[in-house]
Amino acid sequence: xxxxxxxxxxxxxxxxxxxxxxxxxxxxxxxxxxxxxxxxxxxxxxxxxxxxxxxxxxxxxxxxxxxxxxxxxxxxxxxxxxxxxxxxxxxxxxxxxxxxxxxxxxxxxxxxxxxxxxxxxxxxxxxxxxxxxxxxxxxxxxxxxxxxxxxxxxxxxxxxxxxxxxxxxxxxxxx
Amino acid sequence: xxxxxxxxxxxxxxxxxxxxxxxxxxxxxxxxxxxxxxxxxxxxxxxxxxxxxxxxxxxxxxxxxxxxxxxxxxxxxxxxxxxxxxxxxxxxxxxxxxxxxxxxxxxxxxxxxxxxxxxxxxxxxxxxxxxxxxxxxxxxxxxxxxxxxxxxxxxxxxxxxxxxxxxxxxxxxxxxxxxxxxxxxxxxxxxxxxxxxxxxxxxxxxxxxxxxxxxxxxxxxxxxxxxxxxxxxxxxxxxxxxxxxxxxxxxxxxxxxxxxxxxxxxxxxxxxxxxxxxxxxxxxxxxxxxxxxxxxxxxxxxxxxxxxxxxxxxxxxxxxxxxxxxxxxxxxxxxxxxxxxxxxxxxxxxxxxxxxxxxxxxxxxxxxxxxxxxxxxxxxxxxxxxxxxxxxxxxxxxxxxxxxxxxxxxxxxxxxxxxxxxxxxxxxxxxxxxxxxxxxxxxxxxxxxxxxxxxxxxxxxxxxxxxxxxxxxxxxxxxxxxxxxxxxxxxxxxxxxxxxxxxxxxxxxxxxxxxxxxxxxxxxxxxxxxxxxxxxxxxxxxxxxxxxxxxxxxxxxxxxxxxxxxxxxxxxxxxxxxxxxxxxxxxxxxxxxxxxxxxxxxxxxxxxxxxxxxxxxxxxxxxxxxxxxxxxxxxxxxxxxxxxxxxxxxxxxxxxxxxxxxxxxxxxxxxxxxxxxxxxxxxxxxxxxxxxxxxxxxxxxxxxxxxxxxxxxxxxxxxxxxxxxxxxxxxxxxxxxxxxxxxxxxxxxxxxxxxxxxxxxxxxxxxxxxxxxx
Numbered sequence: 001x002x003x004x005x006x007x008x009x010x011x012x013x014x015x016x017x018x019x020x021x022x023x024x025x026x027x028x029x030x031x032x033x034x035x036x037x038x039x040x041x042x043x044x045x046x047x048x049x050x051x052x053x054x055x056x057x058x059x060x061x062x063x064x065x066x067x068x069x070x071x072x073x074x075x076x077x078x079x080x081x082x083x084x085x086x087x088x089x090x091x092x093x094x095x096x097x098x099x100x101x102x103x104x105x106x107x108x109x110x111x112x113x114x115x116x117x118x119x120x121x122x123x124x125x126x127x128x129x130x131x132x133x134x135x136x137x138x139x140x141x142x143x144x145x146x147x148x149x150x151x152x153x154x155x156x157x158x159x160x161x162x163x164x165x166x167x168x169x170x171x172x173x174x175x
Numbered sequence: 176x177x178x179x180x181x182x183x184x185x186x187x188x189x190x191x192x193x194x195x196x197x198x199x200x201x202x203x204x205x206x207x208x209x210x211x212x213x214x215x216x217x218x219x220x221x222x223x224x225x226x227x228x229x230x231x232x233x234x235x236x237x238x239x240x241x242x243x244x245x246x247x248x249x250x251x252x253x254x255x256x257x258x259x260x261x262x263x264x265x266x267x268x269x270x271x272x273x274x275x276x277x278x279x280x281x282x283x284x285x286x287x288x289x290x291x292x293x294x295x296x297x298x299x300x301x302x303x304x305x306x307x308x309x310x311x312x313x314x315x316x317x318x319x320x321x322x323x324x325x326x327x328x329x330x331x332x333x334x335x336x337x338x339x340x341x342x343x344x345x346x347x348x349x350x351x352x353x354x355x356x357x358x359x360x361x362x363x364x365x366x367x368x369x370x371x372x373x374x375x376x377x378x379x380x381x382x383x384x385x386x387x388x389x390x391x392x393x394x395x396x397x398x399x400x401x402x403x404x405x406x407x408x409x410x411x412x413x414x415x416x417x418x419x420x421x422x423x424x425x426x427x428x429x430x431x432x433x434x435x436x437x438x439x440x441x442x443x444x445x446x447x448x449x450x451x452x453x454x455x456x457x458x459x460x461x462x463x464x465x466x467x468x469x470x471x472x473x474x475x476x477x478x479x480x481x482x483x484x485x486x487x488x489x490x491x492x493x494x495x496x497x498x499x500x501x502x503x504x505x506x507x508x509x510x511x512x513x514x515x516x517x518x519x520x521x522x523x524x525x526x527x528x529x530x531x532x533x534x535x536x537x538x539x540x541x542x543x544x545x546x547x548x549x550x551x552x553x554x555x556x557x558x559x560x561x562x563x564x565x566x567x568x569x570x571x572x573x574x575x576x577x578x579x580x581x582x583x584x585x586x587x588x589x590x591x592x593x594x595x596x597x598x599x600x601x602x603x604x605x606x607x608x609x610x611x612x613x614x615x616x617x618x619x620x621x622x623x624x625x626x627x628x629x630x631x632x633x634x635x636x637x638x639x640x641x642x643x644x645x646x647x648x649x650x651x652x653x654x655x656x657x658x659x660x661x662x663x664x665x666x667x668x669x670x671x672x673x674x675x676x677x678x679x680x681x682x683x684x685x686x687x688x689x690x691x692x693x694x695x696x697x698x699x700x701x702x703x704x705x706x707x708x709x710x711x712x713x714x715x716x717x718x719x720x721x722x723x724x725x726x727x728x729x730x731x732x733x734x735x736x737x738x739x740x741x742x743x744x745x746x747x748x749x750x751x752x753x754x755x756x757x758x759x760x761x762x763x764x765x766x767x768x769x770x771x772x773x774x775x776x777x778x779x780x781x782x783x784x785x786x787x788x789x790x791x792x793x794x795x796x797x798x799x800x801x802x803x804x805x806x807x808x809x810x811x812x813x814x815x816x817x818x819x820x821x822x823x824x825x826x827x828x829x830x831x832x833x834x835x836x837x838x839x840x841x842x843x844x845x846x847x848x849x850x851x852x853x854x855x856x857x858x859x860x861x862x863x864x865x866x867x868x869x870x871x872x873x874x875x876x877x878x879x880x881x882x883x884x885x886x887x888x889x890x891x892x893x894x895x896x897x898x899x900x901x902x903x904x905x906x907x908x909x910x911x912x913x914x915x916x917x918x919x920x921x922x923x924x925x926x927x928x929x930x931x932x933x934x935x936x937x938x939x940x941x942x943x944x945x946x947x948x949x
Contacts, residue, residue: 019455027454032403033396037531038615039458042879045531074396096394103386103845106853107246107582108393109400109532137887144886146879148531149246149582150856150914152890154849 004065006031007075008082017063022046024062025072033073033112037146044137044145047113048072049079054120054141073112076119083123084170094169095119098162106149114145118159122166133159180310184368185352187307192345197232199308199339199348201300227281227300227366228258230308234328234340235270236262241282241363241556242293243275246582247850248387249289250274253842253906257294260380261301261373264328264339275555275577283356283556284363285586287725290842290906291808295366300352302370307350311342359560359570361681375840375904382901384845393579401551401578402535406608409537411454412601413461414594414611415447416621417664419872421473421715428467435460443600445717446664450601450609458614474871475714476721483522483935486629486650490707495675498704500647500688505699510644513635517745521632521737522935523651525867526625527882528726532581533618534593538601539608546573546602550595551580557657561670562599565662584857585726586657587622596661619882620874624867625726626654628686630737635699640749642760644699649734652709653684656722663719672718673709684708689730690738691806695762702734721869727857728915731807736936739803739919744932747784753802753923754779754815765900766804769813769835773802776896777815777833784923789930791947794823798830799928803919810838810907814855814916816891818924822947825940829859829891829921838907841899851895854913860885862918862936 002017003010006029015024020039025031025048034057037045041056048057051068071079076093080086091097095115098104105111114137121128121136128136133156138144147155180187229237238258244250255269262268273279275286282296305325312330313320315337323332330337353367375381392398417424424445430438438451438460449464451457477485536550546566552558555575563570575595587593594611601609613621628651635644653673662669671677673684686704711720726732746756754774761767774781779800786799796819805812817831832855841847864883868876876882899907922933925943933946 015455023455026403032400035400035532036402036535036612037533038879040615040878042615043531072396073394092395099394100386100390103390103849105246105390105393106849107531108390108579109530109581111394112396115394134888134890139888143879144888146531146884146886148529148584148857148884150853150860150885151849152856152885152887153852153893155887156890 002062004062005069007071008078013062015062018061020058021048021060021062021065021070022057025057031072031074035109035112037110041142043110043143044113044117044141045110047116047145049116049120052120052123054117056142073115076115093119094165095122095162098158098165102154102158102161104151104154104158106151110145110147114147114155117141117145118162122159122163126167127163128159130156180307182303182307182310182350183370185303185307185350185370187310187348187350189346189348191347193347197344197346199230199304199343199350201226201228201304201350201352227297228304230304230339230343232340232344234268234338236264236268237271237273238269238297239273239280240297241275241280241284242286242289243551243553243555243577244389244579245286245553245584248389248846251387251389252385252846253290254294254297256380256383256385256842257298258301260378261298262305262339263325266380266383266385268328275552277555277559277575282363283358283360285554285557287553288808288908290908294906296364298372299366299368299370302372303352304350306370308339308342312337315342359556361557361679363556375901381840381842383843385843387846398579401549401580402532402612404537404549404578406537406539406610409608409610410450410452410605411457412448412450412598412609412611413457413614414597414617415449415461415465415468416617417445417717418470419473420711420719420721420874421475421717421872422470423716425469425471428464430460430464435463440464441601441604443604444664444666446597446600446661448597448601450605471716472872473716475711476869476871477710478870479524479866479868482524482627483629486627487520490650492650492705492707494708495684495706498685498687500692500700500702502692503701507644507646507699507701510635510699511637513643514638515636515748516633517741517748518631518633519741519744519932519934521630521740523628523733523736524936525627525721526726526861526865527619527867527876528583528585528587528622528625529882529884530581530583530587530618533613533615534587534622535610535612536593536595536598537608537610538595538598540599540603544568544572546599548573548575548595548599549578550575551578552595553586558595561657561659562596564670565596565659565667566599567668585625585729586724593622596659600661600665616877619876619878621660623656623722623724625729626651626723626733628733630734632737632741634741634745636745636749640751642694642697642745645694645697645701647702647734647738648705649686649688649703650705651686651733652707652721652723653686654723654725654729655681656709656724658722663717672712687730688734690734693766693804693806694760696760728807728911731805732915735805735915736919740922740934743784743801743923743926747926750783752781752783755781757802757804765811765837769811769837769898770804772896772898773813773815773833773835776835776894777831779815784927785930786927789928790822791929791931792822794821796821797928799924799926801920801923801925801927803916803923805912805915807912808908809903809905810836810912812836812912812916814920816917816920816924818921818928820925820928820943822929825943825947827863827921827925827938827943828889829863831894832859832891832917833894833896834913834916835896835898837898837900839899839903839905840901841897842906844897847897848895851913852893854911855893855917856885856890858914858917859891859921861914862921862938863889864937864939866937
């Protein structure tokens with residue numbers, strides 16, 4: 001047995017040390033937003049935040065978590081509430097909200113990883129340029145975050161909208 | 176109401192009174208004998224599909240469609256808008272959409288042409304429903320039907336008024352509407368008859384930027400995707416597919432029991448799989464077993480590097496009858512000898528559908544022989560028929576439940592969806608529910624491909640520089656292999672492969688001429704389609720080879736590409752600007768309108784190609800512009816791209832893409848814009864990167880390195896201009912068209928920048944350098 005911290009909670013897991021985090025999240029803990037895409041860190045569908053860094057859960061063994069907390073899209077609302085000192089009211093994270101407002105997804109399977117990567121970016125860079133967003137989603141990880149549907153233009157709109165929502169809410173604006 | 180009311184050929188009856196609630200449900204009349212018997216609460220009986228529409232006493236409406244969503248949202252947005260429009264209700268009143276499930280939805284047929292013809296089922300069902308409710312109102316109000324009117328969901332007449340809810344309250348009403356077709360047949364059911372449709376001039380809901388209600392639960396993590404489904408007692412399976420597309424099994428490896436104590440091998444013919452209750456164990460054990468499994472050697476493919484040459488010179492095109500284009504006219508052979516002639520051969524490689532998440536499905540074959548399948552498919556009822564055929568069981572035993580899944584833009588694996596047949600066979604063998612998840616390599620190497628095509632185009636110009644003749648010969652394998660791959664591997668019954676005399680006509684070998692002719696001023700047009708067998712299929716020991724199936728804008732992508740590149744080259748031969756050259760040859764004012772608009776919106780530089788500073792060498796990036804047009808499903812499209820080509824590195828960057836579309840009635844401008852942006856980028860991806868690699872036996876594209884697609888840093892600035900002509904009176908397709916425009920416009924822009932023609936895609940640096948050196 002091993003204890004890992006996922007979305008604010010300590011969770012006991014039975015899986016062997018070499019098991020990639022993706023399968024532990026999905027099969028043992030019922031955390032389903034990281035999706036299987038390639039199993040080789042080539043696409044980003046399985047991305048999660050490990051501490052403040054985006055990692056590919058499909059190639060990250062649970063033994064390599066190093067005690068850091070894992071955040072998936074399921075845990076983004078609580079993460080944002082904690083960061084801004086707000087009550088967890090059931091509101092979504094601004095990145096999720098922006099994805100809905102801008103109608104970003106086509107099929108949406110890649111967007112869980114896209115939202116994780118953009119959250120990582122926006123936590124460090126509050127007003128990214130187009131180039132910053134493209135760089136983050138293309139060159140900052142082990143591979144580009146891929147979208148077969150071609151939703152990249154919508155993702156750009158979503159990331160800018162999310163930055164604005166985060167700035168407004170961080171200043172104490174309406175939830 | 177003791178009698179049955181005739182509503183424009185449909186039949187309305189009251190089955191009883193209810194103490195609470197009340198509903199009007201729409202059922203189907205399969206034939207006169209069954210008319211009264213069809214029930215809305217479907218069972219496992221394929222002859223009794225559930226209803227399209229239910230109006231409830233709380234004034235909400237539920238709709239059902241056999242179509243599924245692939246991310247374009249049409250069934251959640253456009254379909255709700257169109258139904259709301261016919262019912263004179265706000266779109267919010269349509270609260271529930273049930274889609275795809277074979278036991279809970281009525282249409283059958285595939286998810287394609289959603290606005291072309293398939294929406295007519297719901298639209299007509301809604302019109303029948305509205306007319307039935309108006310008839311009910313007339314009776315309730317005690318006035319003639321002609322004195323009853325409807326506005327904003329309120330039915331009025333004789334000084335009285337009522338909502339839908341008030342008119343159905345306390346009653347159990349059934350409206351039986353006429354249909355034709357077959358639920359599990361290729362085309363599914365069609366609602367028959369001609370109920371009065373709301374005039375387009377009175378539309379208020381169609382045309383609004385309605386948001387997709389399925390996105391909030393998806394982004395909140397609440398939606399159950401197919402890969403998220405868990406069944407009690409299920410096993411995880413990984414399939415070990417043969418070493419080549421023609422190999423048979425010699426001996427399967429055994430899982431190492433000390434390393435993988437819970438893993439178990441299953442072999443059914445050439446279908447080899449490893450199962451375990453633990454997914455990670457199944458994955459690792461499958462890798463170990465795969466390494467130890469022996470297959471026969473097989474060679475029967477030309478290799479992708481020789482594919483164009485193979486299609487042009489090695490295939491016997493006389494085996495299959497040719498197909499003439501339906502827009503052929505005049506006499507190309509007898510036309511006056513042209514003043515100038517452009518003649519060239521073009522090539523489109525095989526593409527993969529390449530969903531981001533490979534196919535995954537679950538099956539539960541129960542002791543009573545019933546089969547429940549959980550999947551994401553574009554053609555659920557048809558898959559049901561295929562699974563029943565594989566098992567030699569009645570269709571009534573098979574139920575398909577559908578879920579959100581990864582977009583795959585065409586029927587991909589097994590011609591239908593993918594892993595379902597394998598999960599069914601494994602579940603039957605093991606007596607437990609089985610989840611089959613294909614790995615990345617399974618999808619790349621064992622799903623169907625979009626067909627390759629080679630086209631020879633000849634364009635004759637007269638002395639005035641106008642086209643006097645257009646001749647095109649398109650040659651390629653078919654793109655309709657619906658055989659389930661698991662059934663093929665296990666040696667079980669399948670639907671016919673594409674062949675000369677199949678039992679179902681859609682599998683007859685034929686290369687249709689599928690690109691709607693757009694240049695009405697050209698007097699002589701001769702297009703011919705030539706077909707052959709799927710490459711390697713007849714030679715394969717397992718009857719597999721390169722199986723092909725439709726992918727986004729099927730066949731028109733393959734044929735519009737050479738046409739539009741050739742038209743741009745002919746414009747250069749005529750010394751004409753490529754947009755003006757097109758304007759000088761179209762005769763449809765809708766094309767004239769979008770081309771004129773495109774010239775302005777794209778900041779087009781009016782001049783002939785190549786550009787004055789065009790060059791085939793150097794380290795400096797050279798700019799070029801190119802254009803393409805297409806007519807598909809009542810939608811008119813024009814696209815301009817601006818590229819930068821660096822000759823010495825072979826790098827092509829698409830810097831800007833401008834697309835103008837007139838799809839007739841625009842149902843939802845917000846969703847259409849997103850569909851067009853995304854579709855355009857898929858087209859850029861195909862043009863720059865995509866080609867299925869294969870050697871003499873197997874597909875060697877196995878992952879995102881060996882089958883790269885566009886990344887975000889490569890995206891151009893995209894401008895989408897929606898210029899719908901509502902007077903067209905018809906809905907044009909949205910998402911499926913945009914992807915076909917990019918490739919021919921990019922190649923024209925490449926020619927503009929370099930002065931060298933590009934006649935194939937993808938424009939990968941190695942190909943580009945060879946083209947520039949030629």
